[in-house]
Amino acid sequence: MTVLGTLIPISLFLGLLGLLAFVWALRRGQYEDLEGDQYRALFREDEDRLRQLPTNVPSQDRP
Amino acid sequence: MTMALDAVRNAPPAKAENKAESKAVAKPEVHALDLLVPGMTCAGCMRKVESRLEALDGVQSARVNLSAHRVAVGFDPAITNADALVGELALAGYDARPFDPTIHGAARADATGRDLLLRLGVAGFAAMNVMLLSVSVWSGADAAVRDLMHWISALIALPAMAYAGVPFFRSALGALAGRRLNMDVPISLAIVLAGVSSVIETTRSGEHAYFDAGVMLIFFLLIGRYLDHRTRASARSAAAELAAMTGRTALRVLPNGKRVLCPVEKLTAGMRIAIAPGERVPADGLIVEGRTDIDRSLVTGESRAEPAAPGMRIHAGMLNLTGPVELQIEATGDGTLLAEIARLVDAAERGRGRYDKLADQAARVYAPGVHALAALAFIGWYWASGEVLVALAIATALLIITCPCALGLAIPTVHTVASGRLFRAGIFLKDGAELERLAQVDLVAFDKTGTLTDGRPHLVDQPDPDGVHARIAASLAQHSRHPASASIAAALDHSSTAPVTDIREVPGCGVEGRIGRAVVRLGRPAWVGADNHHDVAVSAPDGSTAGFRFSENLRPDAADTVAKLRDMGCEIAILSGDGAEAVDRVADALAVQIRHDQLLPGEKLALLQDWAAQGRRVLMVGDGLNDGPALAAAHASISPADAADVSKTAAGLVFAGESLAPVHKAMVVARDARRRALESFGIAAVYNACAIPLALAGLVTPLIAALAMSGSSVLVVLNALRLRKS
Numbered sequence A: 001m002t003v004l005g006t007l008i009p010i011s012l013f014l015g016l017l018g019l020l021a022f023v024w025a026l027r028r029g030q031y032e033d034l035e036g037d038q039y040r041a042l043f044r045e046d047e048d049r050l051r052q053l054p055t056n057v058p059s060q061d062r063p
Numbered sequence B: 001m002t003m004a005l006d007a008v009r010n011a012p013p014a015k016a017e018n019k020a021e022s023k024a025v026a027k028p029e030v031h032a033l034d035l036l037v038p039g040m041t042c043a044g045c046m047r048k049v050e051s052r053l054e055a056l057d058g059v060q061s062a063r064v065n066l067s068a069h070r071v072a073v074g075f076d077p078a079i080t081n082a083d084a085l086v087g088e089l090a091l092a093g094y095d096a097r098p099f100d101p102t103i104h105g106a107a108r109a110d111a112t113g114r115d116l117l118l119r120l121g122v123a124g125f126a127a128m129n130v131m132l133l134s135v136s137v138w139s140g141a142d143a144a145v146r147d148l149m150h151w152i153s154a155l156i157a158l159p160a161m162a163y164a165g166v167p168f169f170r171s172a173l174g175a176l177a178g179r180r181l182n183m184d185v186p187i188s189l190a191i192v193l194a195g196v197s198s199v200i201e202t203t204r205s206g207e208h209a210y211f212d213a214g215v216m217l218i219f220f221l222l223i224g225r226y227l228d229h230r231t232r233a234s235a236r237s238a239a240a241e242l243a244a245m246t247g248r249t250a251l252r253v254l255p256n257g258k259r260v261l262c263p264v265e266k267l268t269a270g271m272r273i274a275i276a277p278g279e280r281v282p283a284d285g286l287i288v289e290g291r292t293d294i295d296r297s298l299v300t301g302e303s304r305a306e307p308a309a310p311g312m313r314i315h316a317g318m319l320n321l322t323g324p325v326e327l328q329i330e331a332t333g334d335g336t337l338l339a340e341i342a343r344l345v346d347a348a349e350r351g352r353g354r355y356d357k358l359a360d361q362a363a364r365v366y367a368p369g370v371h372a373l374a375a376l377a378f379i380g381w382y383w384a385s386g387e388v389l390v391a392l393a394i395a396t397a398l399l400i401i402t403c404p405c406a407l408g409l410a411i412p413t414v415h416t417v418a419s420g421r422l423f424r425a426g427i428f429l430k431d432g433a434e435l436e437r438l439a440q441v442d443l444v445a446f447d448k449t450g451t452l453t454d455g456r457p458h459l460v461d462q463p464d465p466d467g468v469h470a471r472i473a474a475s476l477a478q479h480s481r482h483p484a485s486a487s488i489a490a491a492l493d494h495s496s497t498a499p500v501t502d503i504r505e506v507p508g509c510g511v512e513g514r515i516g517r518a519v520v521r522l523g524r525p526a527w528v529g530a531d532n533h534h535d536v537a538v539s540a541p542d543g544s545t546a547g548f549r550f551s552e553n554l555r556p557d558a559a560d561t562v563a564k565l566r567d568m569g570c571e572i573a574i575l576s577g578d579g580a581e582a583v584d585r586v587a588d589a590l591a592v593q594i595r596h597d598q599l600l601p602g603e604k605l606a607l608l609q610d611w612a613a614q615g616r617r618v619l620m621v622g623d624g625l626n627d628g629p630a631l632a633a634a635h636a637s638i639s640p641a642d643a644a645d646v647s648k649t650a651a652g653l654v655f656a657g658e659s660l661a662p663v664h665k666a667m668v669v670a671r672d673a674r675r676r677a678l679e680s681f682g683i684a685a686v687y688n689a690c691a692i693p694l695a696l697a698g699l700v701t702p703l704i705a706a707l708a709m710s711g712s713s714v715l716v717v718l719n720a721l722r723l724r725k726s
Helices: A003-027 A034-040 A045-055 B002-009 B014-022 B043-054 B082-091 B106-138 B143-164 B166-177 B184-203 B211-246 B337-351 B358-385 B388-401 B405-424 B432-438 B448-452 B468-477 B483-491 B558-567 B580-590 B601-613 B625-633 B645-650 B661-696 B702-724
Strands: B031-036 B059-065 B070-075 B249-253 B259-263 B272-275 B285-289 B292-295 B306-308 B325-329 B427-429 B443-446 B453-461 B501-506 B510-515 B518-523 B536-539 B545-554 B571-575 B594-596 B618-621 B636-640 B653-655
Touching: A003 B106, A003 B143, A034 B043, B031 B082, B043 B059, B043 B070, B043 B082, B106 B143, B106 B166, B106 B211, B106 B702, B143 B166, B143 B184, B143 B211, B166 B184, B166 B211, B184 B211, B184 B358, B184 B388, B211 B388, B211 B405, B211 B432, B211 B702, B337 B601, B337 B625, B337 B645, B358 B388, B358 B405, B358 B661, B388 B661, B388 B702, B405 B427, B405 B432, B405 B661, B405 B702, B427 B432, B427 B661, B432 B636, B432 B661, B443 B448, B443 B601, B448 B453, B448 B571, B448 B580, B453 B483, B468 B483, B468 B510, B468 B518, B468 B536, B468 B545, B483 B545, B545 B580, B558 B571, B558 B580, B558 B661, B571 B580, B580 B594, B601 B618, B601 B625, B618 B625, B618 B661, B625 B636, B625 B645, B636 B645, B636 B661, B653 B661, B661 B702
Parallel strands: B443 B571, B443 B618, B571 B594, B618 B636, B636 B653
Antiparallel strands: B031 B070, B059 B070, B249 B259, B249 B272, B272 B325, B285 B325, B292 B306, B427 B653, B453 B545, B501 B510, B510 B518, B518 B536, B536 B545
């Protein structure tokens, strides 16, 4: 039964971690646009942005 | 590379982006602006709007919020401005306008939603963990291990209850302060009692702690609260969108003759404004220059256009048809029509009385019953066993197991699903209670002009289409914006026109031109020189005249909709501000017996109040300014999307499109929703009928309470989801 002394704190810690992640996501506004975000996952955003980058970014940063 | 990418990815808070750059480069100034873009409906739109805006010079970031139909733009005011952004979106095919979320209450609604979601997250976390601990208790942990589990549960559950339960405590206290009982009173009592009695039980190393049930109760109920909030927030933002998009600009004429654009809200008495043909009049005032024809159908319900000349008073909402005019805005006091209508709308809304929502009706029966039962159980067990703690535990178990978890979820889930179904049919619901009221309707009152009819004149009587009069009329009609001309031009053959030259529009009269040296005219019979038998006359070079007559067309499926509403058991009535002849024509076509013509806004209101006094539940369907008070006073009300602003604000539902079918559709959905809600109440009642005897007998363990509670909640949600299909 002493194993409980380890397992319960671990499980509580993991649960708390999940809660904190949720609070963080909420604060970052990730629940503001549930309708739009379902499509956003399908955009090849990084590629599109990369193509636009040269105008915004100093040249030595480009690969 | 990664750093630069991150900076771009973090685009929405434009300031964060600056921070990264500010050390190297001089900090560019960034303005944040919200644009409202109602036309955005899909992933493609989202992509297009963002990329078009981001391609603009001086725009740092553009991020679309599809649910709110808004795009947040960060731009450098030195390089670009709001007009350029709106212009770019117009080129892309989207109507956009700057939007201040603080004005329409959107910001506050967002904050409430975030707050509820956070509490929901905390309750969910606590429910999961406490449930895990409870499982070991249920599976046989005893003595010291059980106490340990209970203590850890208490450590998690008590703070979570205190934090996540706040919305219920607050609402319950509010109700008690007003000497009322609402659903939140038994909920709060159950939460508090569950906490207190479980702590007592734990200190006594007892077996039955209800920490899990208490937190789960809050979790389920918060889901209902959050759904309810989402329905209302999206309805509110639809209403705010309508309001923001109709907030037009007017062309102000300064004393020095210069013309500047000015938002309609900033117009004040004494200003002079210019109104181009085809524009809606933005404010009440006197015409000081120019002649024109005025379409007043939105304001009075009259279907026929009227000539206007300097000195005539015209009202906001009327449509300027043929000539440019200048208007002197009158004192915005009580004399204006808008003020009068607004006063009537206010009075009507106050007179409508508080509607008793289904949930409140249920709470009124339910809350006292449950409280009485719990008190009886406490007294009975105390008398039988002589132990306060046993009696308290039984009373707590009863309160928890009868707690209106299912009831709290039933209405919000039904409303959410129903408003989603309405939205797909092009109908915006402003408030869930409106849906409940709509389901009770037994009489549907329609406005005529613009609601049952399309509000445009159509030819019913014309001269021989091959004759000289028709050919002249066809040539002249093509040069006028007057709706009568448009309908003549559409009806007559364009190929056989007469050689008319020097065509010009005479505002307030008609169109005139020349054939050779002779003048020919199309317009008001008196001006053309004909008798008054016709609505519009045309003259030929030899001085002979011929006439046209008009009538409005019914909306394409008006007859069908009226028939379907009759089948649903509703009586139909027509309330119109138009003349008796026009009303009779439409009423006969639809076989409507209850018809009233030439009604003033106040008289429409009085009729509705009479019906309400007789116990009729009236649905008012109307679009005009003159329908505003009636829409506000009716038991339920629907307005088309092209209605006057006042009417859209007063109506409980707004539908888009030419067809009248949404009126019937809304009724069907409302009745379905009511049936589902009542079924859910039934499920909850049956479940309580089984659970209460068990609880009274002292047989309910925390395990049974947890199972029963989640079981009934899931049933209710599934029942609401059936609405999607039917």
